[in-house]
Amino acid sequence: MPARPLPELARDITAGAVRLAAATAAWLQLVAEFDRRDGWAAHGIKSCAHWLAWQCGMSPTTAREHVRVARALVDLPLLSAAFAEGRLSYSKIRAVTRVAEPETEQMLLELAVEATASQLDRVVRGWRRSDRVDDEVVAEKRQFQHWWDDDGMLVVRMRLGPEEGADFLAGVESRAEAQARRDRAEAKRAASAGAPPAGAATETAGDEAVEREEIACARERTSARRCAAVAALARAGDGADRRPGDPPSREVVVHVDAAVLADDAAAGQAYLEGGPALHPAQVRRMLCGATVVTMLERDREVLGVGRTRRLATRAQRRALLRRDGGCARPGCTETRIERLHAHHMRHWLFGGGTDIDNLVLLCDVDHGLVHDHDHDHDLVMSRRDGRLIVLAPDGRRVWGAGDAAFVAGLAGLPGTGESVGDVFVGVQPIDELAARRPTSAAGAGARGAVEDPLDGDLTRLLFPDGPPVLSEAMHVNGERMNLDHVVWVLLHQRDLQRRLAAEARGRPLAAA
Structure with a gap:
């Protein structure tokens, strides 16, 4: 089979991006309605994002972000329409909904159409950093996350308040600088004894290469000292301020x-x-x-x-x-x-x-x-074939398998002669069959009489009123701009819109 011409392949990629954005917009509308009607409410399901992570193959963070965007678009009709028309990508919508309000929606839409997703991210970060931050915002956004990377190293991500962050940096830099002074003293003693300094470059290398190598080594040593300082602070604080009755130290x-x-x-x-x-x-x-x-x-x-x-x-x-x-x-x-x-x-x-x-x-x-x-x-609980089986008081199965919709994929949709209903046993609100016995074959025929929501064409599922008319590519501009000036203009325009709205209601807006 001959390779497709590159221009045709490029056009299909851009057209696919437009259709992907429109389909995502339609899917988020379904999520917003599902969330509004509390369709996710079931035993052990804490939120709509929790249900999405359970049944749609998402990480909890991704699911929470999709629900946040879906909720925000309900009150932003202009951005929602541009998203449904494929004029804005999900990346742009995700960024702009972090700061968009009804009075600022129009100007942010104009910016989002002209700016790249990267520029828009930087504008939104600058917007949020320049806007007023109070104690409630700091308490809400404070976080501590950690995970083990693929190379076996620990990655830590923290969001601290200004004072906590300053104390943390001061402690790390203090210990790192103390270690740096000890290293410099040791290097001086080694130099006075006639030993070559560790990591010295060869004389045959050029001056520029030597300088680059020295800079790289200095950065590596600085990173190593700071990491060692964090570990030292953790070890020193493990036994500090312990009182009778405190839980034992983590092992x-x-x-x-x-x-x-x-x-x-x-x-x-x-x-x-x-x-x-x-x-x-x-x-x-x-x-x-x-x-x-x-x-x-x-x-x-x-x-x-x-x-x-x-x-x-x-x-x-x-x-x-x-x-x-x-x-x-x-x-x-x-x-x-x-x-x-x-x-x-x-x-x-x-x-x-x-x-x-x-x-x-x-x-x-x-x-x-x-x-x-x-x-x-x-809840009545048992284990069958290594799986946890839970029955609600009325006999309904709860806590079914995660990612049930992805068991068969598109190839398993109706038309293959196989039922996809069995995988949804215990998935609420899809599975409503009561009085099921907790046996290993409990899922057989569980949803025979229930209409499969995946039956039919995917376009009809996402666009019940017919597919929208979409362009072959998104508008692209992305010329260079002073993003600090953009943030300044947007914030002043936002404040002006708020002041005009307050005056129209007969209540002058207090100074921020």
């Missing part, structure tokens, strides 16, 4: 197969809980020099877990975390062990044993849901 949990400790080449694994893989030598060093909890494992069975108490032991909780990976409810992303509870699926008072087969990990919220009624009205 580093290392999972390691027993054979790996004895032989580096043995089959098995060793890794930090929630983190990267470790070399056996690293594990042995951590066992000697750090406070760790080590779970020796063989053939995926945790060793030394007791089963004789009413409350789960610490070892059993670790074993449950190893088995369930976090909260067992599909769609819940809670993995912090201090937020997890070992729940008896059959209550201990009614004969249930405190063993692994009768325990399941649930987070604070979901554990409270199970116990928010009398025992006669609790």
Whole structure:
């Protein structure tokens, strides 16, 4: 098959971007209506974003952002219309809805059409940074996030208030500068002794190359000192200001197969809980020099877990975390062990044993849901084939599988001769069948009489009134501009519009 001409391929890409934006706009309208009507409300579902993350293959952050945009567009008809017409991309809409209001919608639309998505992001950041920020905004936006990167390194993202941020930077820079002075003193002593400084460039290299190498080395040393300073501050603060009754210090949990400790080449694994893989030598060093909890494992069975108490032991909780990976409810992303509870699926008072087969990990919220009624009205829980099965008091299945719509994909839509209804067992509000028994075959035929919302053409689903007339490409300008001046003009125009609106209502606007 001959390759398509590049101009034709480029036109199809730009036209596809326009149609993708229009389809996203139509989909967000569905999300906004679903959210307005509380269609997501079910046992254990906290919000519309929670439901989207559960059933639409999104991360929680992406789902929250889509719901935020969908809600914002309801009160922004001009931006919503431009989005539905394919004149604005989702990236532009996502940026502009962070600051858009009815009185500023027109001028932001004009800017969004002419600016690139990158320029618009910078304008919005400048807008929000220049606007007045009070204590409530700081408290709302304060955050601390961390994750392990693909290369096994810890990535930390923080949003601190101005005073907290200044204190944090002062502590880090102080320790880093102290280490830098010690390094310079050591370098002077080495130079006086006649030893070449570490990392010195060769004499054959050019002056420019030597300078670049020295700058790169200085940056690496500065980053290393700052990272070491953060770690030192964390170690120093771990035992500071501790009082009687405070919870115990967090522990580093290392999972390691027993054979790996004895032989580096043995089959098995060793890794930090929630983190990267470790070399056996690293594990042995951590066992000697750090406070760790080590779970020796063989053939995926945790060793030394007791089963004789009413409350789960610490070892059993670790074993449950190893088995369930976090909260067992599909769609819940809670993995912090201090937020997890070992729940008896059959209550201990009614004969249930405190063993692994009768325990399941649930987070604070979901554990409270199970116990928010009398025992006669609790959610009925069991495990079948390693999966958690939960029945509501009226007999309906709840907490079905996550991402159910993506099990078959487009190839599995009606027309293949196969039913796609079984995968939605326990997915509310799609599954409404009551009195289902908790068996491994419970999903068979669950939705035979329920109309499949995915049946039919995708265009008819997203555009019930007919597809819109779309152009072959979005308007592109993106010429250079003074973005600081743009922010200044927009804020003054926003304040003017507010003042005019207040005067029209007979109440002069107070000075900001």
